[in-house]
Amino acid sequence: MYSVSVNSISYSFSLLNPMVSMGNMFSYIRNKNGRVVIHNLIFEEALFMYFTLDYAFKNKDKLSPFQLNYMHNGKLNMKLVVTRFRDLVREEYRESTESFLEKEGWLLFLTFLKPIINGSGFYYVEPQTRNNHRMDLIVTYDRQEFVVELKIWRGERYEEKGRDQLSDYLATRGIEEGYLVTFDFSKAHERLLAKDRQEPPQWMEWNGKRIFEVIV
Numbered sequence: 001m002y003s004v005s006v007n008s009i010s011y012s013f014s015l016l017n018p019m020v021s022m023g024n025m026f027s028y029i030r031n032k033n034g035r036v037v038i039h040n041l042i043f044e045e046a047l048f049m050y051f052t053l054d055y056a057f058k059n060k061d062k063l064s065p066f067q068l069n070y071m072h073n074g075k076l077n078m079k080l081v082v083t084r085f086r087d088l089v090r091e092e093y094r095e096s097t098e099s100f101l102e103k104e105g106w107l108l109f110l111t112f113l114k115p116i117i118n119g120s121g122f123y124y125v126e127p128q129t130r131n132n133h134r135m136d137l138i139v140t141y142d143r144q145e146f147v148v149e150l151k152i153w154r155g156e157r158y159e160e161k162g163r164d165q166l167s168d169y170l171a172t173r174g175i176e177e178g179y180l181v182t183f184d185f186s187k188a189h190e191r192l193l194a195k196d197r198q199e200p201p202q203w204m205e206w207n208g209k210r211i212f213e214v215i216v
Contacts, residue, residue: 001028004036005047006107008130011036045124048110055104056111070116076141082148082179082214083201085112089216105183105216106135106150117141129169134162136169147175153184153215167207177203180213 001023003009013031015021020036023029030039038044070077070084089108113123121141129136133154139146149166153159162180170178201214 001038001047002051004029005038005044006051008135041127044127048125051107052110052114055107056114059108059111074142076117076121076139076144076146078139078146078148078179079212081113081116082181082212085109085181086201086214086216088112105152109148109150109181110137113139126169129165133158134165136166145173145175146179147173148179148181151180151182153182163204163206163211163213166211167209170209171207175209177210177212180211182213182215184215 004011011017011020013020013024013029013034013036015024020029023036024031027039028043029036031037038047070081072080093108110123117123117139121139123137123139126136126138129149133152135150137148137150139148147166147170149162149169151159151162159182162182166178166180170176201212203210203212205211
């Protein structure tokens with residue numbers, strides 16, 4: 001259930017598989033074009049919530065020092081949220097591998113975000129954007145709405161495609177600004193990350209939208 005709901009890993013739907021058979025028996029999953037999918041959106045949100053709370057409990061010592069004041073004039077400062085998340089990963093998970101990021105990076109961000117908006121906001125994942133390379137997260141806080149795209153690094157060409165996807169999605173929602181969080185611990189970007197520590201990420205103009213991008 002974790003790999004399907006959080007990491008969007010695709011499995012063949014076969015009742016000969018005892019795990020698939022059990023999930024189908026309890027209606028946690030269903031068959032969609034021969035692949036395993038979560039049965040419905042309510043179950044998807046419940047699973048995300050469960051895994052987020054579980055991860056927060058198991059990593060409370062690492063996460064707690066970064067729970068600062070992310071409000072400015074009563075509004076959520078999403079730029080500070082994604083920047084401090086980048087700091088968290090570099091301080092507490094700097095020895096992690098790309099495999100870790102692919103398996104737990106998105107869940108780590110959701111776990112980091114939840115206590116910040118708890119009580120005054122919520123988030124949900126756009127189902128059509130959720131795959132093992134990309135996830136669009138919609139965050140609402142009071143009357144504000146933010147779009148945060150989470151991506152796994154697959155090279156510069158795919159990074160530009162990610163900005164295109166984010167700017168297009170912002171246009172469909174009538175939002176002028178978005179946030180792009182790219183997970184990458186590959187050796188090729190060590191110098192970029194070192195430079196980024198000295199030069200904090202800045203807003204960029206992309207297809208008529210403003211995008212704030214951080215690499216973690």
